[in-house]
Amino acid sequence: MAIEHAAVQVVRKPWGIGDLHPWSSIDVAGDPVGELWFQRTHKHAAIPALLLKLLFTSEPLSIQVHPDDEFARSIGLPNGKTEAWYILAAAPGARVALGLKRRLTPQALRAAIRDGSIADLTQWRPVAKGDIIFVPAGTIHAIGAGIVLAEIQQRSDTTFRLFDYGRQRELHEKSAVAVSDAGPVQPETGPRRITTARTALITSQHFVIELIDLPANSNWALNADRETWILAIEGRARIGSTNMSVGDAVFIEGDRSGIEVGADGMRGLMAYPGPDPVVALLQGAGELTKYAGMSAGDAPKSSETVEVQA
Template sequence: MLYPLKFEPILKERLWGGTKLKDVLGKPIQSEITGESWELSGVDGDISIVAEGPLKGASLSELIQKQGKNLLGESVVERFGLDFPILIKFIDAKKDLSIQLHPNDDLAKERHNSFGKTEMWYIMDADPGAQLIVGFNKSVEKEEYVKSLEENTLLDLMNYEEVKEGDTFFINTGKIHAIGAGVMLAEIQQTSDVTYRVFDFNRRDKDGNLRELHTELALDAMDYEKKDDFKVMYPNQKNAHNQMVDSPYFKTNYLNIDKKMQVDLSTRDSFTIYMCVGGKANIDNGTGRTMLKRGETVLVPASSDSVTIETDKATLLEVSI
């Protein structure tokens, strides 16, 4: 049986990135503008590589080819084939990200032969006053939105949310959004890298060029209604599975643990991912044992009947399909 798998982080420089992934989470970076650490990825060109144990050096795609249902779960394979359906990241925004949105599955399939991009954010660290942009502050007509782009007044239509550690947001497709400066977060999303950038604060890249905008593509993908459906309120019972998100694309629980905890996985026909967002813990599925500290992620194969989490204090995000 497969053991709990940790993967090498795939580090991404971004115009808006900083050094928190190194300074706070201990990622092995030298750059001053690292914005993302892809922890678990099946995206073409960025396939995760096992970091330790007997399978060290194997790619996620190789493991899926060889292990299939043992790794992913029978129902996951039936739905997604041999594509890994989740992309896991840690993000550090030293500067504001562009204002953007993501298309739904139907549009993404038609235009890009890709999945759409539903995602959630868990705030791990936030400078005082740090904000997110999530949705509009009122319902708008498409014409009003286009006019705001032309007149450079889009920011007046945005809804701002000041954030702190532990705040959680669910970003469904079509919702305009942006991560603000001073925020570090954990992101769980569908496997997709399709983003429609609609406003970038008129910034220029390292070569002095304005970054590409996707104004026309975004028009038919955007939800123009004001909706208060994005802030996730979740319980915080100790040593229990506290449900955060239950969507068609992924399910996420919050685990606040201060003692040994046994998790029954025998009825779960899916892999399980643990993202450590605080403290540290040992993850043991009976075949292998993996130590997890803040800023690390482990993939527990679907063939595992149970997992033991040993810790004095840890906060984990538990993700499955």
């Protein structure tokens, strides 16, 4: 049983930034910060299946790809890396790359990595605040400059680089060709409303990501029977004994907690292992748990609020 105000690990990157406000009050002295990793606070706690991060970019990141579970295990790793990005802020003209403009054979992909033409073959798209982008393992991708995003991913740091803008780091041609789905991406399924307070943004085998929008001065019950991460992106709330404001995260597993929402309401991201949204995770004060045990497709479509067992 655990309810923890997540600790923050600072990861410095040359493509990061020097001012993290309003997402963090950490004093960024020295090298720029590219990532904040949210971690459990207890030293000997079990390692969660998911990793929650904030990324800050002043330059484009490398064009890269991650392995799926099968390939990762074939090289002795516990799992692959599927991820998703929620755009928290984006400068005018900010963009990300997802997939390729056309399908390449393994031989053509290898040649494009060697001569650098892969940079012109990636499919770039503009992004804006509130966008959600799903990046399945095997998808060639990149994050451009001028973006702040929340990343939810399988807990893995295995990355194969295809292009790195002359940064003189190693490229991973053989592995990248082996794991890449070297073509355009499939259209994403749109967000789906679960209740008036909860919208499923991503539903995948590895994780579910919800946007939660809790009204001002409301009270909720959170019942999480599996690991659940909550990241505050607007407003304030108190979860158990933990005060949350923008950029704070809470980890909860095998426990129940109350949520008291502040005078300005609270919007946040909530993530937990997939494959399906759990209908009974968040319950408004005074509501009955009559929907507990329903499948996601049976979730109420009106203003009814349900308990969610994440």
